[in-house]
Amino acid sequence: MALARRGGQLSTSRRKRANPHRPALHAAFRSSTLRETVFLVGLVVAIFFVAWTYHFIQLCLDLNTEGGEDHGDRKLPGLVSPERSKIESEARQLRGSASVDNERQSIKRSKATKGGFERFVGIALDLSGLEPNETLHRLDTEDPFGTRNFDKKLMEEETRLGRILTMEEIEKLFPCPQIEERITLPDFRIEAKAKAFRDGVKGTFLFFQHLRKAGGTNFCSLAEKNLPKRAQPRYYCMPDMAWSGNKNAGYLHSWSNEEITRRMKEHRIAGNEWENFDPTRHFDLPAVFATSFRHPLDRALSQFRFECVEDRGCHEKDIHRWWEKRSDLKNIYTKTFADPAVGAKRYFRGSENSQQRRMFMSTAIGTLSKFHIVLSMEWLAYAAPQVKGTLGFKDVSALTTRVRPHIGQAKREDGQDTNALGSASIKKASWVPEEYLDEKQYTKMSEDLALDEVLTDVARRMFLERLVCTDLGGGVPTG
Numbered sequence: 001m002a003l004a005r006r007g008g009q010l011s012t013s014r015r016k017r018a019n020p021h022r023p024a025l026h027a028a029f030r031s032s033t034l035r036e037t038v039f040l041v042g043l044v045v046a047i048f049f050v051a052w053t054y055h056f057i058q059l060c061l062d063l064n065t066e067g068g069e070d071h072g073d074r075k076l077p078g079l080v081s082p083e084r085s086k087i088e089s090e091a092r093q094l095r096g097s098a099s100v101d102n103e104r105q106s107i108k109r110s111k112a113t114k115g116g117f118e119r120f121v122g123i124a125l126d127l128s129g130l131e132p133n134e135t136l137h138r139l140d141t142e143d144p145f146g147t148r149n150f151d152k153k154l155m156e157e158e159t160r161l162g163r164i165l166t167m168e169e170i171e172k173l174f175p176c177p178q179i180e181e182r183i184t185l186p187d188f189r190i191e192a193k194a195k196a197f198r199d200g201v202k203g204t205f206l207f208f209q210h211l212r213k214a215g216g217t218n219f220c221s222l223a224e225k226n227l228p229k230r231a232q233p234r235y236y237c238m239p240d241m242a243w244s245g246n247k248n249a250g251y252l253h254s255w256s257n258e259e260i261t262r263r264m265k266e267h268r269i270a271g272n273e274w275e276n277f278d279p280t281r282h283f284d285l286p287a288v289f290a291t292s293f294r295h296p297l298d299r300a301l302s303q304f305r306f307e308c309v310e311d312r313g314c315h316e317k318d319i320h321r322w323w324e325k326r327s328d329l330k331n332i333y334t335k336t337f338a339d340p341a342v343g344a345k346r347y348f349r350g351s352e353n354s355q356q357r358r359m360f361m362s363t364a365i366g367t368l369s370k371f372h373i374v375l376s377m378e379w380l381a382y383a384a385p386q387v388k389g390t391l392g393f394k395d396v397s398a399l400t401t402r403v404r405p406h407i408g409q410a411k412r413e414d415g416q417d418t419n420a421l422g423s424a425s426i427k428k429a430s431w432v433p434e435e436y437l438d439e440k441q442y443t444k445m446s447e448d449l450a451l452d453e454v455l456t457d458v459a460r461r462m463f464l465e466r467l468v469c470t471d472l473g474g475g476v477p478t479g
């Protein structure tokens with residue numbers, strides 16, 4: 001594989017755009033004093049008008065969505081509440097979207113069903129503010145998202161029965177929680193976007209945020225089985241390989257929305273593997289959004305095995321030295337969805353950086369809540385209903401067939417090509433961190449991934465709720 005390198009395309013998005021006000025200003029200054037004065041007075045009036053209109057619109061939105069609800073209980077100083085950022089994002093969408101009515105309805109719906117989102121975000125932020133060892137300890141002992149307990153029972157049941165479970169069996173282990181206990185309510189996904197994709201509306205596509213070694217390749221082959229040939233980029237699911245003249249693939253933060261939309265042409269899938277998701281603008285694309293998680297430590301180990309042990313562009317065989325060098329991999333999930341400024345890693349420990357960690361987590365969960373599909377690699381065998389319902393895919397065989405990238409380069413003889421055992425089988429095929437790593441390294445890497453542990457539990461709960469709950473758009477969207 002041509003290992004694409006970071007940064008090659010940075011210039012495309014950072015290109016300076018000419019200030020549209022300049023010519024007008026020059027013209028005004030060239031003309032007579034009178035015209036100059038009239039122009040400046042006009043400018044001041046216009047600024048006042050714009051500011052007032054903005055204020056007025058905000059007031060309307062506030063009245064529309066907050067009336068009568070108790071607010072501020074969970075709010076943190078300096079933090080954008082999820083409700084607020086949702087309103088702002090929807091207001092942004094309102095300006096650019098043709099389906100204004102749909103957006104209004106979704107704002108109304110979120111008022112009608114309060115759900116458990118804010119409560120769970122509160123828990124996640126409190127966990128994130130702790131020191132990493134405390135974060136991990138609380139996750140282990142309290143399992144606040146209920147996913148660890150479920151996972152343990154699922155593995156036991158699959159192993160006992162020697163097959164994946166039926167929906168009834170799943171529901172016995174994880175019944176659909178009541179509304180106030182659902183992290184997926186209110187539903188922040190814009191269903192109109194998923195529907196447009198399912199309906200094959202021209203220009204719409206599937207934006208896949210690919211976390212390395214977390215099930216992305218399965219997902220890509222799943223998409224390829226369900227899209228016509230002309231809709232598939234040549235290089236895996238990454239159309240920007242062609243846009244960059246075969247230099248980079250999976251670098252969608254480096255391309256502006258305008259460039260992405262213009263260049264997609266007939267392609268209907270875009271994988272973003274090497275760069276962060278940009279929550280300030282990527283949601284404005286005419287796309288349905290999907291991603292896949294995996295246990296953070298398993299993922300890290302898998303990347304080490306894939307790149308270094310199996311010699312794909314890395315020759316460091318010592319995992320201690322490798323992890324030291326790859327500080328970019330610390331809390332990589334959280335960084336991917338929060339898209340913080342460079343240098344975020346210096347806030348990952350220390351009580352003085354607690355507030356920063358809370359902010360990263362707040363943004364990351366806010367981003368994730370707008371993804372139409374949040375998968376868990378270990379549970380891919382159970383993803384069919386969501387993939388069919390949300391994306392409209394019909395052939396879901398890829399979800400139960402293990403696909404290994406570049407299988408010819410380093411074929412593994414582990415007899416795990418068919419995922420008949422569900423999550424129990426995935427576990428068997430991966431390196432077990434508890435066994436591969438010495439205790440000190442296990443602790444170090446776990447702590448360096450503490451925020452990702454929180455985010456993964458959040459993601460898994462989203463997946464689970466959408467699997468077992470079918471009402472209120474908590475699960476597969478209706479209509």
Ligand SMILES: *[C@@H]1O[C@H](CO)[C@@H](O)[C@H](O)[C@H]1NC(C)=O
Pocket residue numbers: 131133134137
């Ligand atoms: C976390 O580390 C601190 C400092 O080393 C220690 O005092 C504390 O007991 C640890 N907490 C847990 C749960 O291990």
